[in-house]
Amino acid sequence: MSPAVGIAAFVLVSVATAVVGFYGLRISRTTGDFYVASRTVRPWWNASAIGGEYLSAASFLGVAGLILLSGTDALWFPVGYTAGYLMLLLFVAAPLRRSGAYTIPDFTEARLESRAVRRVTSLVVVAVGWLYIVPQLHGAALTLRITTGLPSWLGSLAVVSVVCLTVVAGGMRSITFVQAFQYWLKLTALAVPVVFVLLSLAGNNTPPVADAALNPTSLPTAGAYQNISLMVALLFGTLGLPHVLVRFYTNPDGSSARRTTLIVLGLLSVFYLFPTVSGLVGRVFAPELADGGRADALVLLLPGRLVGGPAGELLSALVVAGAFAAFLSTTSGLVVSLAGVISQDVLGGSVAGFRLAAVLAAVVPFGFSLASDSLALAGSVGLVFAFTASTICPALLLGIWWRGLTDAGAIAGMATGALLCGGAMVTGTVMGSTTPGWLAQPAAWTVPAAFGVMVLVSRATKRRVPASVTRIMTRLHVPERKLATERTFVPGTSGR
Template sequence: MTPALGYASIALVTVATVLIGFFGVRVSRTTSDFYVASRTVRPWLNASAIGGEYLSAASVLGIAGLILLQGERALWFPIGYTAGYLMLLLFVAAPLRRSGAYTVPDFTEARLESRGVRRVTSVLVILIGWLYIVPQLQGAALTVGITTGLPRWMGAVGVALIVGIVVAAGGMRSITFVQAFQYWLKLTAVAAPVVFLLLLQPGAAPDAGAAIAEAFPPFAVADPDTVYRAVSLLVALLLGTLGLPHVLVRFYTNPDGPAARRTTLIVLCLLSAFYIFPIAIGMLGRVFLPELASGDPDALLLLLPGATLPSPWAEAVTALVIAGAFGAFLSTSSGLVVSLAGVVSQELFAGSVRGFRIAAVLSVIAPLVIAAVTESAGLAGSVGLVFAFTASTLCPALLLGIWWRGLTARGAVAGMLAGAVACGTAILLGPLLRDAGVASALVEQPAAWTVPLATLTMVLVSRLDRRGAPRGADRFLARLHLPER
């Protein structure tokens, strides 16, 4: 792989991102354009944009690497990532759109009639956003280091700079077009190695049979520790999706509740089509690049075309893969920065357009510093822990806020803090207890016990605080659940 190829691919996707972003700037006129694209984004465009921001470094690079490492056990990641949107469709999408809120803190304040709940939610949204941006910057550093030979930190700085400029310039309206374009770029990038390998090396398919059979045995007997990890991971992915701020904010951009449901259905189809290919790439990696399992498995997608395809097809497909991978970091980071900028702007800058732009720049600085002083621990695994944290904090507050009238402000705050402390402690202890048996499983995959803990805390405290029930709860819930005219 020549450095010139990496430079050209990254430059092209950067130029395309900036040009499409500034097209969106031309149609961004109002404050509503910056926050929720004036609630006029149609289902297909919105679904493509959601796919663009949701399919992060963990999906584009990390899933294939995990399949290479773990075989069948890694299948829970694409299953959970996709099925999380079914949960959104059933429980959250339409009611959240009908709430009329701009951000998740807006929703919790309106539902529970409390500024304290808003402040706690805002802090959690910012923390979750930072934790989610960090793997994107680390993925960009990995891609730039492998494909160009430049210092890895330049990849992280480049993504942070581009995202900060585009988001600050055009807000949600601009980012919608960028993310929709980048979903289709990413789908093409992950599909190309598989398609071209089948077309140009058809004889390789029979050779892959033994490795695939070993990775995916027909009847695998799992020990209790493995079962717990799988269940806990699935809980994190299914429920964590419900609380991701950059996903939730996109539902505010739909014209109405039915459009939000249609958007979610389309997203399910788009994600299902996408995840076929990282799984296939992981299986091919077990055949052609098994040595990466002991090195840097997240680099599998970047290196597979050169190891399997003849020249010049290898160079062409590698260039496309590099562009898709870099697009993944840009689009997911953009969605996160939009959601963070909306929260920070409303909390610190009175919700103005100028405040949104300042907040967008501030929102990329902290994760850039964190990415610079930490090492990547596997992209899919680190994002999975963010899902666990989200499932333990924002998710119970949203579900109970939408479906249970008895939730109070004190109950929501107590539950979110209990989930944050429990899950945060587990994440910090994870590296220290890797070989500690049951304790290791509990801290490395904490969602199975931290989510029930947070939910039970919310319910119990709310029951003890019946006088604190919001007076307008019935009216607000009717707004969420009654059919729209």
């Protein structure tokens, strides 16, 4: 693909993102608009926006790359990414919306009546967000380098610049429009090239693509432990992703949150068909990418190789546009969620504070991305899921479903999960390819450890259970129509 085509694709998707974002600016006026879109986002629109921000670089590029490398072993990633939303539907979506909170720290402070819990939760949320943004910027750097030959850092800088522009302009309401648009762009950008690739292969005397899933490469495949640990990370990690959870605060009520989650399950299931097919086709027609360390570029390179000509150029441009939509939508969702936390805890919770926090939330991980090397995208995001599954998820699940949780238990559990999982991630980075499986995929032991410490410390500090626990649990679990009022109980946010 010529560099001009790649640059044009990026410019077009950036301009379209800015235009849609400024449309949201026209109707973003209040603090509620910036934080939770005034809680008026309907299920289909919200589901599209969730799909837009959730389907990140790991989904758009990384899944196909992993299937290229390891065949059926990699199918655990799309299965886990999708099944995590079933967990959200069953355990989190409606109660979290009924909480009336703006952010996850709002929820933990109100549930446990503790400023200390809020501060710890805020630190964890910021850490998770920054860890998640860095792979998006690495993906942008990879895409720009592969498709245009320009320096990698320009891709990261471009994504940060566009995200800051759209988030600062209109907050959550603006980003909702942007992310919904970007989900459908990403789906189109994967589906259309896959259809043309399959049509170009029809009738040719080529190996059956489906058989490629069973043909191992020379690379080692994951063992049973790593697959189980990966599923633990993806299933429980989805429950703690701050940019996903904040979306449920934008629904009008709990039943809308449940409908939103059901629609998301359908949207994700359709989307993951296409990177899976791309990975299987790549195992037959582009196996050399697995050995050249360019597996994550498979989706970008496949249309040009198998279709060719002007049609191949156009299809490649469409894929590049979809890739940048993935980087922009996920990064913008993370920046919005982090800006909400930083602005409320540090900058007073105003619109001006939100805007300043959004810039800080984007610039810091940009610096980290310049100072670090890109790993396999899906693998690096999988570690972020393990971290959030070991920290935010236990506090959220126990806070919603167990009356006995205390502030001391929540802090101890989150600290334990952060230290264990963070230590495993750092050790794995230092050891590289020699990392043992239990460190490469730590969720199978860090998540139970975090839950166990949280429960044991809470039982040892029973006297710290909030006196208001009955009222709060009633609000979380009784449908809105049965409540006399819908007044938020979150300290410091009521009436904003």
